[in-house]
Amino acid sequence: MTNAAQIDPDNLDFDPDALRAKYRAERDKRLRPDGNNQYTRIEGNLAHYVDDPYGAVMPRAGQSDLIEYLIIGGGFGGLVTAARLKEAGFEDVRILEHGGDFGGTWYWNRYPGAACDTEAYIYLPLCEETGYLPRHKFAFQSEILAHAQRIGRHYDLYEGALFHTAVTDLAWQEDAGRWLVRTNRGDALQARFVIMSNGPLNTPKLPGVPGIEAFEGHTFHTSRWDYAYTGGSSEGHLTGLQDKRVAIIGTGATAVQCIPHLGASAKALYVYQRTPSSIDVRNNRPTDPAWAASLTPGWQKARMENFNVLTSGGVVEQDLVMDGWTEIIRNLISMANFRGSAIPREDVPRLMELADFQKMNAIRARVDEVVEDPATAAALKPWYRQFCKRPCFHDEYLPTFNQPNVHLIDTAGQGVERITARGVVANGVETPVDCIIFATGFEVGTAFTHRAGYDVTGRDGLKLSEAWAEGMRSLHGLFVHGFPNLLITSNAQSGFTTNFPHAMDERAQHMAYLFGALKQRGAKRLEATAEGEAAWVDTMLKASRMSEAFQAECTPGYYNNEGQPNPKSAQNGSYGRGPVRFFELLAGWREVGDCDGLRFD
């Protein structure tokens, strides 16, 4: 990790006011009135950008099966839910998945260098259950995808799974007490329970620039990597690019991971940067066999909880994971220790800001240490608080800019201007290229129904888009009044943790409990009551910790709705008291046992 030395808050070696002013100036350069509407949706003539390059869509007949538990989405959310249901004795569980296999984001995002920034020992779910220990501290895409498939095999989830299948319509049939699920493959399935695990960051987007269709060279989005063109694999060796001039647009977490491989293979690489990412130390290493041998049953849950407590601002005796995510918290604690006392509550925001300044100073110093050309180094320095954007961890990204074939085209916050038949225009200069790769991310904050690809029709014809027109409404993020037997598993109105699969597993175990409670009561349907839902929305609003002030100070990005913090973010976001309290809240609710806020029939 970049070394953030212990500091005395009353005797700083940097000027917080000057940093605040610099951060604001950099943010102001990037604010734009069209905010989140700036991007180009992938539809119509651009629809080919989301075709599956990894596997052919095999013809099959439409189905009309009766299913007890239908899960939409075969990423880790769907897989863990299916696994916990099967463990609890619910057998008729089927997964319907847009991709050609299980894996979700790890099926689609197999760009060179793709890897997970959260430690593999806590990120890969069900390691103990499936008898698998990751090979490195941070896992690469192929290992993660293979683990998703392992879960699929271990729990017999391939049986009856529908791949390359997307829901087009989901409607409650009151008389049958079932959901009618129509798909793009001609299916008309009937499911008693539907669990939506659609996942975030699943709808790729393109930059809001003219001319994308005019480009005559080769082009694709990072989430649909074209290895037929580049050669190589997610491990790199892109031999097809040896004689190619390649442009990559975007420098977010995805670009940071694939740029070293592009730099290693392309004849010339042009990196179009609007805002630099913060690049912390990665320090990946193989799994230590002695440590592996020392693990005792229950180790993974304990490790997940240790990370979760620490990254939620709690105190643990020992930081088991010791990575970049936990470091900023340790840094804060070390500052408090310097004063020899616990942190008074009112001091926490100021200390957090100082810890952040110190951390980002270390991040910026690392750029100077690694990047030889001073102008390039200056352009690669991020000027914002660390959690304004997704922090990145990489040891080969910055050195890539020392290569003579790699050119950083910094746009001083303005972005690419347009695409032409020959190449990319930025800062008024056209650069001809053979290939343009869009590392421009995914839709966030757009209509839920657009990202899901379908609306949901509940009781009495009520649409989910109507029920949520004034903001999300749910009980615990899982149930929506008016939508019987529909469960939604996502971060919204639920406990958010950096380690997504941990939260997925907590929700999965909660769902298994709920289906057990339903069976015990001899009931066939369950639904949030209007009162239960209203009470949870109220809790969400009261618990909101989302500081609009923090968001407004941030450089634009998908974390703050592109510089225009959404007034509904408290309601549509995650439970503000954090994942530890949320998981405790669900456990307490189960312990009481009366399923308050739900109605069983």
Ligand code: NDP
């Ligand atoms: P991001 O949304 O983070 O990045 C999009 C990039 O495109 C930004 O650099 C953005 O610049 C840039 N951009 C947009 N429009 C233009 C333009 N007109 N001109 C130039 N640049 C432009 O998407 P990513 O795919 O990188 O990452 C998405 C998320 O996926 C991450 O935040 C993370 O949550 C997840 N991820 C996780 C990984 C893991 O380790 N688990 C690895 C990779 C991704 P600007 O910043 O100025 O908006």
